[in-house]
Amino acid sequence: xxxxxxxxxxxPNGQIFSGKxxxxxxxxxxxxxxxxxxxxxxxxxxxxxxxxxxxxxGNVDAVVVSSGNVTVADGSVIALVEGAVALxxxxxxxxxxxxxxxxELLKDVADNQTILASVEAKLS
Amino acid sequence: MANLKDISRQIKSVKNTQKxxxxxxxxxxxxxxxxxxxxxxxxxxxxxxxxxxxxISKKIAEVQDTENISRAFIQNDNPKVVDIVFVTADKGLxxxxxxxxxxxxxxxxAKYEEQGATVRLRAAGRKGIDFFNFQGEELLQRxxxxxxxxxxEKASEFIDSVVEDFNNEQTDKVILVxxxxxxxxxQELKVKELLPINFESVSLDNSESMLDIEPDDDxxxxxxxxxxxxxxxxxxxxxxxxxxxxSARMQAMDxxxxxxxxxxxxxxxxxxxxxxxxxxxxxxxxxxGVEAMK
Numbered sequence: 001x002x003x004x005x006x007x008x009x010x011x012p013n014g015q016i017f018s019g020k021x022x023x024x025x026x027x028x029x030x031x032x033x034x035x036x037x038x039x040x041x042x043x044x045x046x047x048x049x050x051x052x053x054x055x056x057x058g059n060v061d062a063v064v065v066s067s068g069n070v071t072v073a074d075g076s077v078i079a080l081v082e083g084a085v086a087l088x089x090x091x092x093x094x095x096x097x098x099x100x101x102x103x104e105l106l107k108d109v110a111d112n113q114t115i116l117a118s119v120e121a122k123l124s
Numbered sequence: 125m126a127n128l129k130d131i132s133r134q135i136k137s138v139k140n141t142q143k144x145x146x147x148x149x150x151x152x153x154x155x156x157x158x159x160x161x162x163x164x165x166x167x168x169x170x171x172x173x174x175x176x177x178x179x180i181s182k183k184i185a186e187v188q189d190t191e192n193i194s195r196a197f198i199q200n201d202n203p204k205v206v207d208i209v210f211v212t213a214d215k216g217l218x219x220x221x222x223x224x225x226x227x228x229x230x231x232x233x234a235k236y237e238e239q240g241a242t243v244r245l246r247a248a249g250r251k252g253i254d255f256f257n258f259q260g261e262e263l264l265q266r267x268x269x270x271x272x273x274x275x276x277e278k279a280s281e282f283i284d285s286v287v288e289d290f291n292n293e294q295t296d297k298v299i300l301v302x303x304x305x306x307x308x309x310x311q312e313l314k315v316k317e318l319l320p321i322n323f324e325s326v327s328l329d330n331s332e333s334m335l336d337i338e339p340d341d342d343x344x345x346x347x348x349x350x351x352x353x354x355x356x357x358x359x360x361x362x363x364x365x366x367x368x369x370x371s372a373r374m375q376a377m378d379x380x381x382x383x384x385x386x387x388x389x390x391x392x393x394x395x396x397x398x399x400x401x402x403x404x405x406x407x408x409x410x411x412x413g414v415e416a417m418k
Contacts, residue, residue: 012276012359014165030339043180044338045348071176080172
């Protein structure tokens with residue numbers, strides 16, 4: 001049994017993330033949901049929010065996305081989103097810039113205050 | 125014979141023009157590289173969104189008639205109102221780049237009007253707007269500045285009202301016309317039927333896996349996907365057109381630089397001839413003066 005999922009996060013401005021992950025948490029239009037290996041094939045729309053995933057080495061990473069859609073099939077999770085900001089690997093100085101781009105990204109998303117708060121919590 | 129001073133002034137001015145055109149060529153080639161990067165980055169999204177749209181719409185069509193849910197999938201051979209969205213550059217000096225698009229838009233417009241349809245024009249790019257304004261044609265939508273610095277957000281804003289009109293049944297067909305990048309030397313005029321979506325233009329995916337679709341409202345899913353597909357196509361056409369514009373300008377400026385070089389050469393020959401004539405005249409004058417004194 002395959003223990004990993006292939007996660008791809010793609011925006012019109014390029015690929016944000018591509019790699020093997022152990023699990024993914026996605027902000028679906030009808031609520032947040034998690035995907036583990038051997039998940040049933042699924043297509044759904046995404047609302048703005050945070051995609052969280054555990055990488056092979058056990059590190060948890062997060063990418064903030066605006067609206068889009070996701071296809072789960074045959075061990076791969078492909079998220080097509082309009083815009084995305086990765087939160088990984090940022091130093092102290094970059095956090096402010098990251099927050100600004102997140103705010104810019106989510107300004108059209110309803111209920112963005114909750115998402116922003118959770119992003120801020122993750123960053124600090 | 126032209127005066128020496130005049131010729132040297134002309135040479136100087138042509139040389140200056142040459143410097144400008146050379147610089148413009150270099151600027152365009154740098155910009156082209158950046159635009160091509162954008163287009164490379166967009167490519168993987170392009171492939172995936174087409175795949176997803178065709179898979180999902182086929183899945184939904186298996187369960188129920190797609191055509192009942194969304195207008196975007198019904199082919200309409202006899203449209204009443206046609207929207208032509210076209211992309212030109214904001215700036216000139218790029219050879220026949222803008223004119224090719226404008227000509228094709230005019231031809232399309234004439235063709236549909238002959239069939240009795242109303243044609244509405246929506247323009248992105250100053251050159252196209254100026255042309256149709258001068259002709260006294262009405263433009264439904266005009267956008268300057270979008271084509272020289274395209275972003276996904278701006279593209280989707282621009283195309284939003286088009287999709288809205290289509291969904292409200294105010295238009296029956298949306299056609300996108302732009303001049304796309306083929307290679308460094310050639311541009312390719314692209315005419316694409318944006319809505320209704322033509323399935324032959326969407327790549328077909330034969331995977332027959334079971335797929336759950338959420339939310340259950342198929343119409344909502346299809347509308348959302350269609351909108352994304354159209355938004356993205358608009359964005360991609362803008363990048364493609366920008367790349368083509370830069371390559372066309374590079375070529376035009378390269379030609380201009382070469383022409384300036386030829387012009388400088390022929391002017392120099394003329395200058396030398398004039399100088400030699402002046403010297404000869406002077407010599408003859410001196411010699412005949414000496415002869416007269418004998």
